[in-house]
Amino acid sequence: MRWAEGFIAVDWGTTNRRGYLIADGGRMTDEMEDDRGILAVGREGFDRAVADLKGRLGDRPLLMAGMVGSNRGWVEAPYVPCPAGLPELAANLKWVVRDRIAIVPGVSYSDGDAADVMRGEEMQILGAFAEGMVAADALICHPGTHNKWIRLEDGRITAFRTVMTGELFNLLREHSILADLLSAPAEVDDAFEAGVRKGLESDELMAELFSVRARVLLGKAPRESAASYTSGLLIGTDIRIGARAAPQEEIVVMGRPELTSLFAAALRIGGRTAREVDGEEAFLAGVKHLSELIQ
Amino acid sequence: MRWAEGFIAVDWGTTNRRGYLIADGGRMTDEMEDDRGILAVGREGFDRAVADLKGRLGDRPLLMAGMVGSNRGWVEAPYVPCPAGLPELAANLKWVVRDRIAIVPGVSYSDGDAADVMRGEEMQILGAFAEGMVAADALICHPGTHNKWIRLEDGRITAFRTVMTGELFNLLREHSILADLLSAPAEVDDAFEAGVRKGLESDELMAELFSVRARVLLGKAPRESAASYTSGLLIGTDIRIGARAAPQEEIVVMGRPELTSLFAAALRIGGRTAREVDGEEAFLAGVKHLSELIQ
Numbered sequence: 001m002r003w004a005e006g007f008i009a010v011d012w013g014t015t016n017r018r019g020y021l022i023a024d025g026g027r028m029t030d031e032m033e034d035d036r037g038i039l040a041v042g043r044e045g046f047d048r049a050v051a052d053l054k055g056r057l058g059d060r061p062l063l064m065a066g067m068v069g070s071n072r073g074w075v076e077a078p079y080v081p082c083p084a085g086l087p088e089l090a091a092n093l094k095w096v097v098r099d100r101i102a103i104v105p106g107v108s109y110s111d112g113d114a115a116d117v118m119r120g121e122e123m124q125i126l127g128a129f130a131e132g133m134v135a136a137d138a139l140i141c142h143p144g145t146h147n148k149w150i151r152l153e154d155g156r157i158t159a160f161r162t163v164m165t166g167e168l169f170n171l172l173r174e175h176s177i178l179a180d181l182l183s184a185p186a187e188v189d190d191a192f193e194a195g196v197r198k199g200l201e202s203d204e205l206m207a208e209l210f211s212v213r214a215r216v217l218l219g220k221a222p223r224e225s226a227a228s229y230t231s232g233l234l235i236g237t238d239i240r241i242g243a244r245a246a247p248q249e250e251i252v253v254m255g256r257p258e259l260t261s262l263f264a265a266a267l268r269i270g271g272r273t274a275r276e277v278d279g280e281e282a283f284l285a286g287v288k289h290l291s292e293l294i295q
Numbered sequence: 296m297r298w299a300e301g302f303i304a305v306d307w308g309t310t311n312r313r314g315y316l317i318a319d320g321g322r323m324t325d326e327m328e329d330d331r332g333i334l335a336v337g338r339e340g341f342d343r344a345v346a347d348l349k350g351r352l353g354d355r356p357l358l359m360a361g362m363v364g365s366n367r368g369w370v371e372a373p374y375v376p377c378p379a380g381l382p383e384l385a386a387n388l389k390w391v392v393r394d395r396i397a398i399v400p401g402v403s404y405s406d407g408d409a410a411d412v413m414r415g416e417e418m419q420i421l422g423a424f425a426e427g428m429v430a431a432d433a434l435i436c437h438p439g440t441h442n443k444w445i446r447l448e449d450g451r452i453t454a455f456r457t458v459m460t461g462e463l464f465n466l467l468r469e470h471s472i473l474a475d476l477l478s479a480p481a482e483v484d485d486a487f488e489a490g491v492r493k494g495l496e497s498d499e500l501m502a503e504l505f506s507v508r509a510r511v512l513l514g515k516a517p518r519e520s521a522a523s524y525t526s527g528l529l530i531g532t533d534i535r536i537g538a539r540a541a542p543q544e545e546i547v548v549m550g551r552p553e554l555t556s557l558f559a560a561a562l563r564i565g566g567r568t569a570r571e572v573d574g575e576e577a578f579l580a581g582v583k584h585l586s587e588l589i590q
Contacts, residue, residue: 108513161502162509163502163505165501205500218405218412221410
């Protein structure tokens with residue numbers, strides 16, 4: 001059938017997109033990346049944006065994941081509720097063009113008052129499991145604009161929680177009273193470690209953030225350390241929330257390497273075992289295994 | 296002497312300023328307000344901005360408080376460390392023009408790792424005490440862009456802590472993924488109460504914020520309730536941090552009435568006794584009593 005002969009996989013997010021040409025057998029043979037995320041493309045621009053993708057990678061069937069399936073994307077692909085594995089995603093693909101263009105659904109979690117959603121991370125998580133990069137039962141931390149803590153059980157996503165760490169850091173850096181202190185890149189240094197420790201022990205983040213500025217104003221901390229300290233403070237707070245339910249377990253940190261390295265470092269500062277998995281490799285494993293389930 | 300015959304008091308903040316003509320005896324007889332905060336005026340614009348003030352309120356001595364004395368204002372007035380009362384402020388006025396134009400210093404707090412600063416609130420707090428609106432020993436909550444929890448002992452500010460609640464709400468409403476949900480005005484309704492209770496009990500604010508969006512996406516909460524719920528969630532979190540050290544004490548909520556009413560309502564939801572004090576009245580009391588200390 002057509003998909004076994006190769007297809008284009010797209011990780012289409014809010015602010016950028018990555019396209020991959022997948023040959024028979026699941027090998028990736030070509031790729032592209034640009035800033036044509038769903039906000040830049042806009043509702044009416046997807047026909048042209050997809051034609052452009054095909055022009056660059058070839059005229060093949062398309063398998064797309066991420067915010068392209070959201071209510072601000074091309075065609076909405078309703079969330080699949082937990083527990084969700086690759087078979088549930090395959091059974092709920094949203095076909096934009098029958099047999100030719102499919103959008104992978106996101107995953108939702110709902111339990112009493114709790115509610116959460118993801119779009120895109122599920123391909124990486126379930127791909128990593130299918131490829132043997134992650135065990136069938138695992139706690140996964142997926143940093144990004146919205147960091148997600150995911151419980152994988154028997155190869156399926158059974159629960160998850162989103163912490164707005166990355167977005168908060170961006171808001172603070174771009175628009176807040178801390179902006180001028182946060183322009184330097186965050187690094188894993190002594191200030192980062194101090195921030196992580198404060199975040200792990202304190203439940204007063206909204207006050208600790210102002211202290212960053214006050215300490216600089218009063219000459220108690222160098223302004224050069226503020227970005228690393230604040231990054232550590234936010235990540236430490238995030239880990240306190242996400243990892244508290246499993247105090248002994250190894251944590252798999254999956255995503256973009258520049259973010260997984262920060263979170264893995266913070267986890268180790270907190271005495272946790274962390275293992276990094278490259279998010280792009282996991283995504284490619286996900287689309288390969290998912291494509292094999294397409295009838 | 297000159298000051299007893301009347302003066303102009305200015306509460307000069309980051310984004311706006313309020314000027315008052317104070318007659319002999321401390322009565323306010325004229326006032327103005329505009330959006331010429333320190334950011335709009337800029338370093339080089341203060342001569343003209345002050346001339347404009349005098350043109351509208353009269354050629355009198357000027358007593359100015361707020362961000363006008365910050366390192367981004369007209370002339371920096373170094374912080375007075377805690378404990379700070381009106382006598383300490385009077386002894387540390389920054390004279391821009393001898394005997395004619397004075398800037399009130401801010402107050403700083405430093406203890407080990409802790410550090411905090413304020414500019415402007417001190418005039419309200421110490422004025423309210425001098426006028427008998429607040430007891431000599433009190434816990435004061437001063438909501439604003441940066442909410443402050445202030446310990447007043449024997450009529451002096453001895454410690455305080457800033458929580459970035461107002462700024463975070465503004466960042467979320469203007470720039471975050473929650474922006475479209477937060478455009479409605481926050482009101483004291485059932486959703487606000489639910490948010491306050493969640494904030495008081497949870498130490499996972501950064502995760503609870505994303506849940507606001509997820510519950511709407513999954514149809515578990517009406518989008519109309521999101522602004523009030525989120526306001527309550529942030530204020531409840533703020534109160535958990537600020538009021539925990541004094542579980543039985545009455546809390547004086549001082550500032551702009553539209554904010555003190557929200558915080559007082561949240562405090563009452565949490566079973567606390569709250570009393571509101573109008574921040575403008577307190578400021579006018581502050582400049583009156585401070586002017587009497589000017590030699």
